[in-house]
Amino acid sequence: MSSINYSERIPNNVDLASDRTLQRALEQWQPNFLQWWGDMGPEGSHGYDVYLRTAISVDPKGWAQFGYVKMPDYRWGIFLNPAEEGRRIHFGDHLGEPVWQSVPGEHRANLRRIIVTQGDTEPASVEQQRHLGMTAPSMYDLRNLFQVNVEEGRHLWAMVYLLHRYFGRDGREEAEALLERRSGDADNPRILGAFNERTPDWLSFFMFTYFTDRDGKFQLCALAESGFDPLARTTRFMLTEEAHHMFVGESGVSRVIQRTCEVMNQLRTDDPEKIRAAGVIDPPTIQRYLNFHFSVTIDLFGADQSSNAATFYSTGLKGRFEEGKRTDDHILKGDTYKVLEVRDGALVEKEVPMLNALNEVLRDDFIKDSVGGVSRWNKVIEKAGLPFRLQVPHKAFNRRIGSLSGVRVSPEGQVVSEAQWRENEDKWLPSAEDREFVASLMGRVVEPGKFANWIAPPVIGINRQPIDFEYVRLN
Numbered sequence: 401m402s403s404i405n406y407s408e409r410i411p412n413n414v415d416l417a418s419d420r421t422l423q424r425a426l427e428q429w430q431p432n433f434l435q436w437w438g439d440m441g442p443e444g445s446h447g448y449d450v451y452l453r454t455a456i457s458v459d460p461k462g463w464a465q466f467g468y469v470k471m472p473d474y475r476w477g478i479f480l481n482p483a484e485e486g487r488r489i490h491f492g493d494h495l496g497e498p499v500w501q502s503v504p505g506e507h508r509a510n511l512r513r514i515i516v517t518q519g520d521t522e523p524a525s526v527e528q529q530r531h532l533g534m535t536a537p538s539m540y541d542l543r544n545l546f547q548v549n550v551e552e553g554r555h556l557w558a559m560v561y562l563l564h565r566y567f568g569r570d571g572r573e574e575a576e577a578l579l580e581r582r583s584g585d586a587d588n589p590r591i592l593g594a595f596n597e598r599t600p601d602w603l604s605f606f607m608f609t610y611f612t613d614r615d616g617k618f619q620l621c622a623l624a625e626s627g628f629d630p631l632a633r634t635t636r637f638m639l640t641e642e643a644h645h646m647f648v649g650e651s652g653v654s655r656v657i658q659r660t661c662e663v664m665n666q667l668r669t670d671d672p673e674k675i676r677a678a679g680v681i682d683p684p685t686i687q688r689y690l691n692f693h694f695s696v697t698i699d700l701f702g703a704d705q706s707s708n709a710a711t712f713y714s715t716g717l718k719g720r721f722e723e724g725k726r727t728d729d730h731i732l733k734g735d736t737y738k739v740l741e742v743r744d745g746a747l748v749e750k751e752v753p754m755l756n757a758l759n760e761v762l763r764d765d766f767i768k769d770s771v772g773g774v775s776r777w778n779k780v781i782e783k784a785g786l787p788f789r790l791q792v793p794h795k796a797f798n799r800r801i802g803s804l805s806g807v808r809v810s811p812e813g814q815v816v817s818e819a820q821w822r823e824n825e826d827k828w829l830p831s832a833e834d835r836e837f838v839a840s841l842m843g844r845v846v847e848p849g850k851f852a853n854w855i856a857p858p859v860i861g862i863n864r865q866p867i868d869f870e871y872v873r874l875n
């Protein structure tokens with residue numbers, strides 16, 4: 401077996417060079433990871449030189465190193481945010497106690513489950529996106545896709561580090577299993593629903609990175625509060641990368657909208673057929689894609705009432721979004737929260753113990769955050785002088801998890817019958833025909849500075865490079 405030069409091949413700030421046990425575990429795992437990347441990473445990309453950002457340390461300068469890299473040679477690293485002197489658990493039953501530097505026996509199973517569930521999403525999204533490079537709308541976008549992919553690979557390393565370092569043999573087994581499950585596989589799927597959906601085209605990709613990577617942000621923010629300090633420090637560093645993924649999504653959708661508006665103004669039409677005939681994506685289709693990705697993403701937060709969520713909080717494993725900025729008692733024992741349920745065919749609010757509703761609390765924080773980008777998209781439309789607006793669907797729309805999974809609800813929040821749902825489904829969610837149309841626009845554009853017809857160029861390039869920079873050398 402070839403040995404690994406740790407400081408060179410795996411940039412890290414966890415003193416890998418002097419941790420023999422961890423070295424051995426990673427030495428066994430790394431070839432399997434590379435095999436997985438070869439099989440399931442971006443299709444046809446292994447010989448490309450890609451202008452990527454690599455994290456080589458946690459200080460602000462160190463994680464913005466740019467240069468051409470072949471992706472299989474990317475320096476996947478292990479980084480924890482610097483330790484906070486005297487950090488204490490700041491929520492739940494252990495409030496005020498020093499944070500844990502090792503895994504408390506009684507929380508071991510839950511912590512492992514949290515880490516595995518987070519870890520599983522990272523390779524899943526790489527698998528979901530693996531064909532997109534073949535239809536990239538530009539070299540700039542191709543590079544951004546690959547940047548997201550290698551960073552999700554690094555996030556997998558981050559979770560595998562925790563499993564190897566703190567969970568012994570079962571941690572190593574879980575780390576192997578992370579390379580064995582496959583997105584969308586009937587027999588061995590990824591753990592969470594949205595990570596088994598396809599990402600077949602670039603509009604899906606941009607919606608995914610806007611909404612679903614934002615779910616990643618909220619989960620990571622909640623874990624960054626954890627009383628298990630290595631998890632808190634690892635996830636804090638992952639958040640710096642997540643911001644870029646959401647930027648790719650927000651700016652991507654924004655450029656799609658901008659191009660559509662340009663064509664609508666040129667042709668003076670809002671007729672979807674005419675807009676489509678001009679080779680750009682019509683607003684109703686954009687809205688349906690938005691409806692789909694928003695609804696499958698908010699399912700990721702889990703059931704609206706969950707005793708696991710209460711346990712994870714009370715035991716100090718997983719906090720709330722911005723736990724430290726909240727002014728309540730951080731124990732939440734007597735507190736309540738409003739969740740939705742269906743009574744006599746209508747949605748009504750019901751007060752439940754807040755501890756059991758923490759999935760819903762995080763989901764509501766996510767919704768508030770994601771609405772912001774949608775209003776920025778609407779600004780683009782407003783600036784173009786057009787009257788249509790995009791909006792996020794009602795939280796009860798198209799849900800598969802929790803008490804709302806049992807009802808049909810329109811994007812506006814009206815409970816509807818099964819027959820009404822079927823009648824309108826193609827107006828509310830992307831139809832087979834919509835997907836076919838969007839797929840028909842996807843064709844590879846890789847001449848530097850050129851962009852597919854359905855998307856506007858970005859305002860600026862990456863790392864102050866010009867827009868027509870050769871971001872990927874296809875060799």
Ligand SMILES: [Fe+2]
Pocket residue numbers: 522551552555616
């Ligand atoms: Fe990630």
Ligand SMILES: [Fe+2]
Pocket residue numbers: 552613616641642645
């Ligand atoms: Fe991400």
